[in-house]
Amino acid sequence: MNHDTPSSAATEVVSTHSVYGAPCWVSLTSRDVRTTEEFYGAVLGWEWRPMRLGDRFRVALADGRPVAGIAAVAGMWQMAVAWTPYFAVRSADEAAARVQERGGTSAVGPLSLPPGRAALLADRDGATFGVWEGELFSDWAAWHRAQPAFIRLHTRDAFDAAIFYGEVFDWASAKPGYCEVGYEGDEVVLRSGGDVVARIESGALGSAPDPAIRPHWQVHFAVKDVAACARAAERHGGSVLSEGPGEAVLRDNEGAQFTVTSRRGR
Template sequence: MTEQALRRSPGTPCWVSLMVHGLTTTQEFYSSLFGWEYVPGPGQLGPYVRARLDGKEVAGIGQLPPDRHLPTAWTPYLATDDADTTAELIRSCGGTVAVGPLDADHAGRMAICSDPVGAVFGIWQASAHVGSRLTGVPGTPVWNELVTQETSTVAKFYQSVFGHELEALVSADFDYVTLHLEGRPVCAVHGVGRALPHDRGAHWMTYFEVADPDGAARQVVDLGGHVIQPPREGASGRLATVADPEGAVFTIIRTER
């Protein structure tokens, strides 16, 4: 696949990254769980590695400075053709730009932002690094979903900033909006009301493909993580919500094809 074909339309999740306190132990956890191997860089991000499967980059893991006591969380990056313009738009639509925009070596230009409900996400203007180069196979990110109290206001924020088309699931007891670009779903917003964890607030959830969600959930525990929601059947496949040893929450799924 060519670089141009890999380059995502603005507003499409193109990368996921995790900032942790123990980089080495976290690398070992995901290497055992997903079979990842690692290459270093870019250097501007401090100690940082890119995870690979079959030689193709799928995700990033970086080390937090010792004085930064931030919660560890997987963060999706949405593609943009102009990080500076998108950052301004995020501010004008009620979001916050916490870091950047700044250059990451020759890889691209990025910023870390949060939406009006406080969920953290990144934006990525690709240069040498277009984002994840492999998807749909075990160990790769396959979906990103914003978990929040209710969908209406925050879905409109992403629509205003990135031009997403909104498709709401009409249901009395299920508040769910899929964000589309060019007629295809790219991510979603899930309103869970009072079920939103008090200690986390609104947050983006990354889904990783696995061949066996039940076995992977057991392996997470064996590797020092824990299971938050045990394996269950969902609309798009069998899935479980888990956390790594530092508490970063993610979902493992065997997608029905």
């Protein structure tokens, strides 16, 4: 999801009709844009530019390419500080209605955020996600291959979740351009244009007091040095939840959880 005006004629925009049902953006709800900018600038090396929605919104740039958004609306909208993936849809209103018909909930919207419409939703196990109807950068394929590396849903039952999202987003519909669903062991794998764009795994506990164990979408960012990112997070007010070869789960200075990984291939 992008609310910024393209910076050059070379950045041609296309609509969400080009990537049906696929993750198309990630956004962080925050309480304070300035401290969030400082944290992710130090940990991931991001630079920033404003969105045309106002001072509460920023676009993160990695090597000059838009990779994520930040919206300082957590306090204003009484929302949790968290990373959220957004999925491309033909109609945000229709997608929100499908979610509610299937036992999910609507937290915010659908509402107009030129050049499109958005909604923040939750599936029937409580995992939060968004939908976006509107313009995308034409280099969407390059975006999802760079950052985030991928997104993963930790949920109660992967196959039940795949049915829910498949009905909302028309996954596996056999229509040209729509996402394909496959299986690797106990995981559900989502592909768009042959590339893996999301994974769904079982094992989360809906009633767990720890939000890291409850159903949630986890955003993974590809980095060159996982250990360096973890140390930078600790120095700038964040924390390391777990760290292993090639991957670390971090919390930022406001408590939002994300993963840094050295693996770009899925």
